[in-house]
Amino acid sequence: MNAINELWQEGQENQETAVLRLITAGSVDDGKSTLIGRLLLDSKGVFADQLKAIAGSKYTRAPGQEYDLALLTDGLEAEREQGITIDVAYRYFATPARKFIVADAPGHEQYTRNMVTGASTADAAIILIDASRVTDASRVTDGQLLPQTKRHSTLAQLLGLRHIIVAVNKMDLVGWDERVFQRIHAAYQDLAERLGIASYHIVPLSALSGDNVVQRSEHTPWYGGLPLLSLLETLPLETVQDSGQPRFFVQWVIRHNGSGPDAFRGYAGQLQGGAWRTGDTVQVLPGGETAAIRQILRGVEAVEQALPGDSITVVLDRDIDLSRGDLLVAAADAPVARQDFEADICWLDQQALNPARWYWLKQGSRLTQVKVRAVQTRRDIHELRSVAWSGTLAMNDIGRVQLRARDPLALDDYDVQRATGAFILIDAASNQTAAAGLVRLDAAGAQPAA
Incomplete structure (x- = not known):
């Protein structure tokens, strides 16, 4: 029994490990898929059969005996054939410090909508810049970065992503030249100021070789920051947005036992913005009717309080006309x-x-x-x-x-x-x-x- 309790406790602790949702963005061929593949490989998030599969792939473009790590995320036939990312691919991995959900977004302008989809649920964005494509100083003078770098940075700022990391990739192709890195840094600093990005992190790295991805690189003695994975593990995470104003969209009306004496009517959805307790008065929008919360269910368990992000079923103290799409809010601060x-x-x-x-x-x-x-x-x-x-x-x-x-x-x-x-x-x-x-x-x- 003690062993079972210990396993249960360990499972509870694992479930409570913080989760960071992040997206890679940037222009075409900046190395977004390769970077995610490197993170998966070096964090032991890849199985041996997956490595064997990509090593034998006819689409591999890696030099020598290297793995083409982009194939770990580019799973569509068209993606592998063309060597590009078309749709958002989600990958999961974990370290002892944190769990990660990574969205690999395409860089092509025609697939910007896919980037928006992935960024809408992200906490952080990794904006990649290919150092080998901006070695000419005229390419970065006055912030003239590639258009997709600007567009993705703009969207990350508009969507309110809390953390932006600029990954200056392919530094090995420019001989780990600090001057190239500083020019790119200055260009992005100008971009951030013009967009209103208050703060960001910038890391010189090579996704292909793994320098400054998981381990600090000996090629960058002039860089005093953390490698990418250590930075991701230490980013401060906020809890689900709590504005103090509960918002609850009805997703499903649950009915049991019809019109019998023990008939059940509940409204399922996810609570956003604030906490609810049994007894709170809520208002239905757009209808305007009010009722009190008689019961809150999390799964089949009755609880006294629900917090932002909780998926719950709400039972009201009286029957009112509610259907999918209706919104329940606190009656005291109902929006117009x-x-x-x-x-x-x-x-x-x-x-x-x-x-x-x-x-x-x-x-x-x-x-x-x-x-x-x-x-x-x-x-x-x-x-x-x-x-x-x-x-x-x-x-x-x-x-x-x-x-x-x-x-x-x-x-x-x-x-x-x-x-x-x-x-x-x-x-x-x-x-x-x-x-x-x-x-x-x-x-x-x-x-x-x-």
Whole structure:
């Protein structure tokens, strides 16, 4: 019995190990997939049969007897054939200090939407820069980094990623020249200041050889920071966003025993933004009805309190009309439901934005229709500033728009509460994801200036 208890306790401790969700981003051929492969290999996260498989692959491009580590994440036939990343690949590994969920995002401009998908749930971004492609000083003067480096950094900043790490890769191809590293550092510092990135880390490394990835490299005596994995293990992690304002989208209405005397009606979903206790009064949006929480279930266990991030079932003290997509909030701080609002969007569809069309808007589990009334500004990816714009938005454009929803929506500013501040737009004809959006409201609830 003692042995069983010890195993159970060990399992509980393992489950409580902190998890860091991160994404690799940057331009084409910067070495994103190879870097993840190196992290997996050197952290003992790769099985022997996987190494054997990539060693015998007809698509290997590694020199000599080296492993082509990119094949550990590039699993699609088209990816291996072309030597590029097309779709986001998720990989999992762990060290004694932390667990990691890594998203390998493609670098090609046409797949920017895949990067947005991976970054939307990430805590940190590793922005890779290929040192061998910017050895000419004119390529980095005045912050002239590659466009995708700028675009991915912009998106990481807009999405509110808490940590940005700049990995200057392929330093071995420039002879570990400190001057090259310092030029790139100066270029990215200028980029960060113009984007409003308050802080970031920068590491010189070689993903292919493993220098400064897990172990410190003897080739960089001039670098005084941590190797990449040690840096990832020590990044401070915040708990699930807690704004003090509970938000609970109903995902599923659970019914048991029909209309019998022991009939059960509960509402399942994930709590965001704040804590709930039994007895708290909640309000249903957009309907406006109020009720008290009679019971909170985590799985089949009744609990007195639910915290942000908990997946729970809520039982109310009275039956009201609730269905998937409805939002439960604390009655004391219910947001105002509105139909007109502003948002920053990244247009992801090959078909340009058409202001004359209706699009489906998905916010949490809620689905309604919206129309883009006007485009106010467009982000110039080269000048890194928003410029007044009255035209449309094409694929990968980032802009501030005015929207009108068919039904009232409970909205929060994205920087305050992501659950009700983020949404996607869906093309009603093709069912393609057309845009990812971030609601922008000022503290008083009025619309901000563009």
